[in-house]
Amino acid sequence: MHNVTIIGAGPAGLTAARVLAQAGIRDVQVLERNPHPGGLPRFCDHPGWGVWDMHRLYNGPRYAAELIRRAAGADILINTTVTAMEPNGHLHISTPGGPEYLQSRIVLLATGIREKPRGARLVSGTRPWGVTTTGAFQEMAQAGQIPFRRPVIIGSELVAFSALLTARHAGIKPVAMLEPGPRILARRPGGFFARAIFGVPVRTNTQLLEIRGIDRVESVLLERNGQREELACDGVIFTGQFTPEAWLPRSAGLQIDPATNGPAIDNFFRCSDPAYFATGNLLRPVEHSGFAALEGARAAAQILRALRGELPPPDAAIPVTPGGALRYIYPQRIIPGGAQIQLYGRASHAHKGRLRAMADDRLVFERLISILPERRISLTLPSSALAGRKSLAVILD
Amino acid sequence: MTAPSFDIAIIGAGVVGCAAWRAFTLAGLSCVLIEREADIISGASKGNSAILHTGFDATPGSLEVACMREGYRLYREIHERLGLPLLETGAMVAAWSAEELEKLPGIVTQAHQNGVMDVTQMTAAQVRAREPGLADDVKGGVWIPGEALIDPWSAPLAYARQALANGGTLRLNAEVISGSFTGGAWTLNIKNDAPIQARIVINCAGNFGDLVEAIARPSPFTITPRKGQFVVYDKPAHDLVQSIILPVPTARTKGIVITRTAFGNLLVGPTAEDQPERRLATTETATLNALHAAGCRMLPALSGMEITTAYAGLRPATQFKDYQIEALPARNWITAGGIRSTGLTGALGIARHMSGLYEEHFGTLKPLPSPLWPRVPNLTEALPRPYAQPGRSEIICHCELVTRDEIAAALAGPLPAGSIGGLRRRTRCMMGRCQGFYCSRRVLELAAPHIPGLADA
Structure with missing residues (x-):
């Protein structure tokens, strides 16, 4: 029986491993299915990492190396894949030495996130070579394998600009960046950067209708304000629309929140089976790596309490539900008592209005906000506000 | 330059062509399989629902049902030796309305006519007991225990590898553009490559079947490719059903199926859309959304599952419902045309039927005394991976x-x-x-x- 097993050696998992190891917990192991730990930052070869959690600015690979260095007290097992989860923290794993059955007191799920690929977006057209995601493109570019020269970039979340940076570094020039909505989703002057620095035209209000090409991408069909246009290109990079990598907890029958597509947790990061904790970007569509890393540390703090037997029984939790223009809210269950309760959510669209929290029928929180869907909503409730209550609804109206 | 000469040239490396290549190679003939694409299984055979059908709902007395029954039997006979999986899930025809419910006894009768004797009608309660995930308004069903899941790509690959291992010849990137029949032998001209000579030609050209047929004669059938789009769900959706959920069929198509796959996914499809384009099958967002909605109506828990991808396949439909298989003794030609969605099941039976046509018209077959049986890699959880x-x-x-x-x-x-x-x-x-x-x-x-x-x- 192991103490703590962490699945995933990315920012959240490695940061949790560091906290646990530094607290003197023996036998903390991190399972990583890839030959190298570090997670997705390994392939983002440009600055922007570490500010939040390390108070320094690194590029992706340096940040990954730093995460690994700081987690030195834990065992990182590479090339190790969890193939199935059973109740009570029992895992089936595939290792180079053969299959194993692993039992742990606590398992922390930190499997992160991926971009929604073309297939899951149900895009029309043929299925030629040259259609990819930012993550795959960046990994290929780092290895010097470029599948196209003139791709279109679909989406304008922050990650789309990461794709632009990689493209410039790799010496290829995207023909356009397409955003179906009316404005660039990345904050601040993203559109300006795209045009002025990279020379890539940004087209808002532009839908991708169809991918064309037989063996390779030859063009895409676009629509803007009812006008259709065929744009020649040799690749398509789908960016963003992040999805938690949650098939393990989903297959194991752990409760999944349909709004986040990640496992539902309580305010101690516990899943519906309390042997399983979850943290980082697995919890919801996406936050930046620094936020995910800090979340890893927060989950680790609760695991330390769980190992000491200090956490309340999970069945005392009350459900938390989003309402109005709130797309999701987590944690999805709260056990009142103790410290303040921290909740995070996102709006489903740009919205100006009132954010309120109702404990049963009693107003316990209210704030006027103006919010964009890509911005995190955070609210803190005093635990006493929920004492004796049966449910909490957080509503944006 | 003298072209190499073969006993048989098979045009088209789909599942039927691969099965024919295997059958005639194992029957002791020198066979060349000719494919225009860079790989086998690149046309109609690459996109289907991956089911081994019993033939319970095929037209009684048709060549299709005869080939399906024989293909079904032969697959079960040889799959283990080739390393091919077989997942015995059974299938449930689900009726969702009073009209559909009325058709169920006829489906059972037809199945029995086709020799599938273990098919039985089930009450709504019996259907729900087997498939508790189906929507509450299911009215009844027909249970077909013999329907099974197979790997739609490894099967033709296994047939092809066995042909290759036993002396067959493969020509890829070889598009047959014309042919001439003189002195009892065919010369097939290949685009940008050397011609191929063979005593007998077998047309297994799938969606190009009528164009290839025109080399031998005015084609008696016209191919109108019928597109089928599918939505694939991630593995957690696999356990939402136990068996293959079939609709009550219409005259035109088997309708929308919900099925597990041999790879542990869940599949919803196909559509049936006629199109002139023979090579490209596109997906369409609106159609895929409609498929997803139809799947969710029948299986409500599907709405919470993740979609993995979507694909489209083309089945070579003709103006006839039945397979178009015949020998032209005066032209040293055998045609296997119009092999629609049942080709994966029927392939081994079609190859056996064509062997019969060969013996009837062109000569005796002398099976190899001890053929090799190479196994293909297993891709399914049914066998060790x-x-x-x-x-x-x-x-x-x-x-x-x-x-x-x-x-x-x-x-x-x-x-x-x-x-x-x-x-x-x-x-x-x-x-x-x-x-x-x-x-x-x-x-x-x-x-x-x-x-x-x-x-x-």
């Missing part, structure tokens, strides 16, 4: 648990992948929920030296 073996190589594709050695083997002989699609079909790499987000780079590193045009460094 490499990722679960001690000493396994690195897992490259995490979603489908595909190891480096499996990918390397598929890129090397025999019959290596000729396209990235062929590599995906041989190994399942990049076929999972991330569609290559996590593994594209490493697949590309392995594949680029073998498959031209994937990347420039």
